[in-house]
Structure formats: structure tokens, C-alpha cells
Amino acid sequence: MTHDPLTETTFAERAREQLAKPFLRTAVPRATDHAANDLRARFADHDYEGLRARGADIRSATIADLQTHLDRLVAAFAANGVQVHMAADAAQARAHIRRICRDAGARRVVKVKSMATEEIELNPALIADGLTVTETDLGEYVVQLDNDRPSHIIAPIIHKTREEVRQSLSRVAGRELPDDASELTGFARETLRDAFMDADVGISGANFGVAESGTVVLVTNEGNGRMSTSMPRVHISLMGIERVLPRLDDLAVMLPLLTGAGTGQLITTYVTMISGPRGTNEPDGPEQMHVVLLDNGRRALLGTEYQDVLHCIRCGACQNVCPVYRQVGGHAYGWVYGGPIGAVLTPLFRGQQDGGELPQASSLCGACDDICPVKIPLHDLLLRLRRQRVDEGAAPFKERLVASVWAWAWSSAWRYRIVSGVASRLMQIGWVSRVLARRGPLAGWALGRSVPMPARRPFHRRRSDD
Numbered sequence: 001m002t003h004d005p006l007t008e009t010t011f012a013e014r015a016r017e018q019l020a021k022p023f024l025r026t027a028v029p030r031a032t033d034h035a036a037n038d039l040r041a042r043f044a045d046h047d048y049e050g051l052r053a054r055g056a057d058i059r060s061a062t063i064a065d066l067q068t069h070l071d072r073l074v075a076a077f078a079a080n081g082v083q084v085h086m087a088a089d090a091a092q093a094r095a096h097i098r099r100i101c102r103d104a105g106a107r108r109v110v111k112v113k114s115m116a117t118e119e120i121e122l123n124p125a126l127i128a129d130g131l132t133v134t135e136t137d138l139g140e141y142v143v144q145l146d147n148d149r150p151s152h153i154i155a156p157i158i159h160k161t162r163e164e165v166r167q168s169l170s171r172v173a174g175r176e177l178p179d180d181a182s183e184l185t186g187f188a189r190e191t192l193r194d195a196f197m198d199a200d201v202g203i204s205g206a207n208f209g210v211a212e213s214g215t216v217v218l219v220t221n222e223g224n225g226r227m228s229t230s231m232p233r234v235h236i237s238l239m240g241i242e243r244v245l246p247r248l249d250d251l252a253v254m255l256p257l258l259t260g261a262g263t264g265q266l267i268t269t270y271v272t273m274i275s276g277p278r279g280t281n282e283p284d285g286p287e288q289m290h291v292v293l294l295d296n297g298r299r300a301l302l303g304t305e306y307q308d309v310l311h312c313i314r315c316g317a318c319q320n321v322c323p324v325y326r327q328v329g330g331h332a333y334g335w336v337y338g339g340p341i342g343a344v345l346t347p348l349f350r351g352q353q354d355g356g357e358l359p360q361a362s363s364l365c366g367a368c369d370d371i372c373p374v375k376i377p378l379h380d381l382l383l384r385l386r387r388q389r390v391d392e393g394a395a396p397f398k399e400r401l402v403a404s405v406w407a408w409a410w411s412s413a414w415r416y417r418i419v420s421g422v423a424s425r426l427m428q429i430g431w432v433s434r435v436l437a438r439r440g441p442l443a444g445w446a447l448g449r450s451v452p453m454p455a456r457r458p459f460h461r462r463r464s465d466d
């Protein structure tokens with residue numbers, strides 16, 4: 001594994017580092033609000049809630065019978081001439097892709113943005129094999145140039161200023177490029193075009209895999225998805241096993257949900273549906289098509305209290321509305337997925353020891369539940385993960401001590417009355433606010449807030465006094 005912020009630093013340390021970047025705290029809310037506003041405007045004349053309900057039903061029924069749909073998908077791929085490879089974990093997935101590249105005698109690879117390839121840390125493995133790897137999504141391309149990490153599922157460089165992007169592209173150009181968005185994208189387009197022309201292998205993810213027809217569906221706003229999957233001799237699609245859909249008809253529901261929640265669009269510029277390699281009489285397309293079906297911890301969630309997280313279609317909407325993500329951005333979460341979905345997936349995929357603190361990074365306001373296009377109860381999942389962390393003894397000593405004292409104090413009526421009476425008195429004379437503001441971990445929080453004043457006669461005394 002390469003540099004791993006999740007194990008090398010704490011959430012608090014990473015968040016502090018991100019909070020020191022003033023641009024991040026304005027850019028992330030601005031960009032994410034844009035998507036949310038577009039969603040409301042574009043779907044104003046549509047029964048969006050009805051669509052959500054249907055989407056939630058489709059995902060729930062599919063995941064409940066995942067193996068059946070996967071078997072159909074694999075059979076349909078095989079019938080279309082697609083070579084299917086099962087990967088139990090990241091290492092197996094990398095090994096399959098490396099072998100396919102080796103067998104193809106590949107030297108150059110182009111990639112479409114894919115969180116699954118980030119999850120298995122594919123690029124370093126391919127580069128170690130001597131391959132030239134080029135990310136072709138503009139945002140991912142800049143991430144690659146800067147040796148950075150994506151910070152949002154849909155918008156990988158949401159954390160970067162235009163000036164930073166200009167500097168990165170200028171380094172490649174060997175000259176100072178102008179501060180003009182169309183000039184910058186024009187330069188990237190020209191540079192990437194050569195990469196498409198020269199590539200031996202194109203690697204993509206899969207937004208969906210349709211079992212009925214054996215079709216990989218890619219949703220993009222740049223033409224790079226089509227170029228990467230049709231120009232090189234070999235196309236490899238890495239698909240999480242949960243991304244299967246039973247029928248083509250399901251796309252009529254799932255596509256607008258994905259594009260609406262993700263970018264506020266009724267439909268993206270490109271929806272690419274690939275059902276196999278080039279046919280005998282077809283003039284273009286890859287000679288070989290491979291699909292690597294990635295488990296990497298997904299199957300283990302079936303039948304557990306976390307199964308619902310497999311309904312996720314990676315739209316990123318929960319990140320857009322999360323008050324924590326909007327302040328600290330995606331890098332604070334330390335792994336591939338940030339925001340509420342990251343706070344759920346990371347401990348499930350990486351274990352409580354590595355990702356157990358992330359579910360604490362939530363105000364539990366429920367905004368993520370309200371926006372999720374497939375109605376995943378993220379808020380409940382976060383609470384379950386918090387409980388599991390305590391049950392497994394993975395919570396830090398200080399946290400367990402405070403919780404134990406709290407439980408002791410409030411588990412009998414007389415202890416509760418004494419403690420709440422003393423606390424109430426201290427709050428009324430302003431002692432609590434003064435202490436909080438002066439020192440301790442809540443000092444920053446208390447600076448901008450006033451502690452609420454408790455009632456002089458608490459509720460539990462009213463009945464006994466009346």
C-alpha cells in the first residue's frame with residue numbers, strides 16, 4: 001500500500017489541515033449548493049419523490065437477490081464475448097488487470113474516472129509494471145499531475161482553485177498558460193487526444209452493469225469515457241459487484257436519479273452502453289473486452305445490518321449536503337470515499353481499527369438521508385457503526401470513561417436529579433459557559449455559541465410539584 005493517511009493520521013489532524021485552507025471552505029459549499037439547486041430546478045416538473053421511491057425499490061430488490069443477478073450478468077457478458085474475472089479483493093483485482101495488460105503487450109493505458117480503481121490503488125501497480133497511465137477525466141488528470149487524491153466522488157478537484165489547475169497544466173505545457181477556462185480545457189483536450197490515440201488499453205469503472213443484456217453503462221460529461229473504451233485494443237471495466245441492475249428498463253429510473261442527485265442534470269452529456277468487444281463486421285471498438293467484478297468486502301455485508309449501503313450508486317449527493325464534509329472536504333476522511341457515504345464505507349471496508357472514528361464525524365442531522373436518491377438510511381448506519389465500535393472496545397479510553405460516568409450518573413433517578421441539578425445551577429450562574437470558552441476540547445465550539453439556559457423548574461419536577 002502507498003502512503004495511507006487513514007492509518008498515519010487521525011481525522012482531527014486531517015480536518016485541522018483542511019480547515020486551514022480558506023478556499024476549501026467557500027469552494028466546496030459553493031459547488032455543492034450548485035448541484036443541489038440544479039436538482040431542484042431541473043426536476044421541478046417531475047415526480048422526483050416517486051422516482052426516488054422506485055429507485056430505492058429497485059436497488060433493495062436487486063441487492064436482496066444479488067447472486068442471482070450476478071449469475072445472469074456473468075452469463076450475458078460471456079454470451080456477448082466479454083471475458084469476466086472475479087476478484088475477491090483489491091490484490092486479486094490488480095493482479096487480473098496487470099495480467100491482462102501484460103498479455104496484451106500493453107505499454108500505454110488510458111483511464112476513465114473510477115472510484116473502484118482508486119479503491120484498489122490500481123495506478124501505482126500499473127506504473128510499477130512500467131506502464132504509462134494517463135487519467136483522462138480533466139479533474140482526475142489534474143489530480144494525477146499533482147500526485148494528489150480526489151476529494152469528491154463526482155468532482156475530484158473540488159478542493160483546487162483555478163489558479164492551481166492553471167499552474168499544474170502549465171507545468172505539462174512547459175509554458176505559462178493563460179488564466180482562461182476554455183484555453184486550459186483546450187490544452188488538456190489536445191494533450192489527452194494523443195494519449196487516446198497511443199493507448200493499448202482503456203480502463204473504466206462501471207456505473208451500472210445490466211444483467212439482462214450484459215451491458216456496462218458509463219455516465220460522463222466529457223467525451224473521455226467513449227474515447228477510452230473504444231479507441232484502445234483492449235477495454236477493461238472494473239465493476240463493484242453491487243452495481244448490477246436486473247433490466248435495461250431499470251436505467252430509466254436509475255440514470256436520472258444518478259445524474260440528478262450527482263450533478264443536477266436530467267441526463268449527462270454522454271451515457272455510454274457497452275455490450276461487448278468489436279463485432280466481426282464492426283469498424284471500430286476494442287478487440288477484447290474484460291470485466292473485473294470486484295467484491296473487496298461487499299459480499300460480507302449481505303444479510304448484515306449494513307446491507308443497505310450496497311444500494312449506493314455513488315452520486316456524491318450526501319457529500320454535498322453534509323455540514324461536516326462541506327467544511328473539511330474529502331481529504332479529511334483519509335481514504336477514497338468522503339462524506340457520509342465514506343464515513344460508512346471506510347470502517348466497513350477497512351475495519352473499525354482504521355476507519356472506526358469516521359462515523360463520529362457527523363452531526364447526525366439526517367440531511368444525507370433526505371437527499372440520497374435511493375433512500376439509504378445513512379444516519380442509522382452511522383449510529384450502528386458507532387455502537388459497533390463501542391461493542392468491539394475500539395473507542396478511545398477517554399471516550400469510554402466519559403460514557404461510563406455518564407451512564408452511571410443517569411441510570412438511577414436520584415443520581416440523575418443530583419447531577420442535573422448541579423449542572424443546571426452551574427449553567428445558570430454562567431460557570432459552564434466561562435469554563436467551556438476558556439479551555440478544553442469544546443473551547444472552539446463555545447466561542448461562537450451560547451450554552452442554552454436550563455429551565456429554573458425542570459420538567460421532571462413539574463409533575464411531582466403539581
Ligand code: SF4
Nearest residue numbers: 312313315316318372
Ligand atoms: S449514499 Fe446515497 S447520496 Fe451518498 S453517494 Fe450513495 S447514493 Fe449518493
